[in-house]
Amino acid sequence: MNKMVGKQSVSFSDPPCILGSASICGPKEAEGPLADYFDIRSEDPTFGKDSWEEGESEMIRQAVELAIKKADKKKEEIRYIFAGDLLGQLIATTFGIKDLDIPVFGLYGACSTCGEGLSLASMTVAAGYADCVVAATSSHFGSAEKQFRFPLEYGNQRPLSATWTVTGSGAFVVGKAEPEEGAIQITGITTGRIVDYGVKDSFNMGACMAPAAADVIYQNLKDFDRKPTYYDRIITGDLGKIGQKILFDLLKDNGIDISNQHMDCGIEIFDNEEQDTHSGGSGCGCSAITLAGYVLKQLRDGTWKRVLFVPTGALLSTVSYNEGQNIPGVAHAVIIERR
Structure with missing residues (x-):
C-alpha cells in the first residue's frame, strides 16, 4: 500500500x-x-x-x-x-x-x-x-x-x-505502466516546508534557498532512515556555487555530508568560465530541463540507479521585495529510481 x-x-x-x-x-x-x-x-x-x-x-x-x-x-x-x-x-x-x-x-x-x-x-x-x-x-x-x-x-x-x-x-x-526492467519510477516524495533565514538579497538566490534544501534533504533521510550513500546523486535545482557551500555547511551541522553525492543543476547547466553566469543558473526551467535531458538519460542508461531530485525555490514577489520583506525558500524532494 x-x-x-x-x-x-x-x-x-x-x-x-x-x-x-x-x-x-x-x-x-x-x-x-x-x-x-x-x-x-x-x-x-x-x-x-x-x-x-x-x-x-x-x-x-x-x-x-x-x-x-x-x-x-x-x-x-x-x-x-x-x-x-x-x-x-x-x-x-x-x-x-x-x-x-x-x-x-x-x-x-x-x-x-x-x-x-x-x-x-x-x-x-x-x-x-x-x-x-x-x-x-x-x-x-x-x-x-x-x-x-x-x-x-x-x-x-x-x-x-x-x-x-x-x-x-x-x-x-x-x-501507470507494467513493471519492467529499466522503467524510471517515482518511488517516494518528501514535501518541503517554507524556511525563512531572514535573507533579503534577491541577487543571492542561493542563500535564500539553501536552508530549505538542507531541511527537506535532512527530512528525507530521516523519514526513510537512509544515508546519503543510498542515492547515486542528490540533485538540487539551482543553488549555484554560493548556495551549494551553504547547503553543505548546514547539513554538516546535523552530521550529514552529501558532498560526494551532490550535484546542482545551476552549476552544471552553464560553463561559468566561458559564459559568465557568476554563481550559476536558476529558474524553474533550470532543474526541469536538466532532469528531462541529462539526469533521466543517466538513469535510463543505468549509469545511476537512484537519485534524490530536489528543486529549490525562492518565494518572493515584486511586492514583497519592494516592501522590504524577507525571501523565504522552499524545496521538494522526489525519489526517482531505475527498476
Missing part, C-alpha cells in the same frame, strides 16, 4: 513511472555543457513570437506536446496537467497550454515548481485518480528579469552572487 513515512514523506507501493519527458532551451543554454541532452535548442529567445512572455508560452506548449508524443500517448489520454512558471498569475503556462483542452492545476513553487508538479502528479496516479498526467514548468531570462529586477535595456551590473535565469521548459508524462 501507499503509505505516509515519517513526518513529511510518502512511499508508493506501486510506483508511477515517468513515461516520457521533453526539454527545450534557449540560445545561451544551447551553448552550455548539457546542450546535447536537450530535445530542442532554439537560436531565437522569443521562439518565433513577439515578446519574451509569448516565447515562454510557446516553449511550454512545445514541451508538453513533445513529452506526450515521446510517451506514445495522445492528449486525450492525459487526465490532468500540473504546471506553473515564475510570471504573475502563471501567464506563461496559461497561454501556453490553453488550447490543449486538458484539465489543469496551476502551481507556484517558484524554482521548486518541477518538484512540486512531479510530487502531485505521482500522488495522483498512485492514488488511482488518473492513469496519466503531465507535470511541466518553464522560465525565461528576459521575462523573469523584467518582472523581478530591471529591464534588460537598463544594463545594470550583476553581483557575483547572482544567478542567470535559465530559458527553458521541461515536461514529464507520469503514469
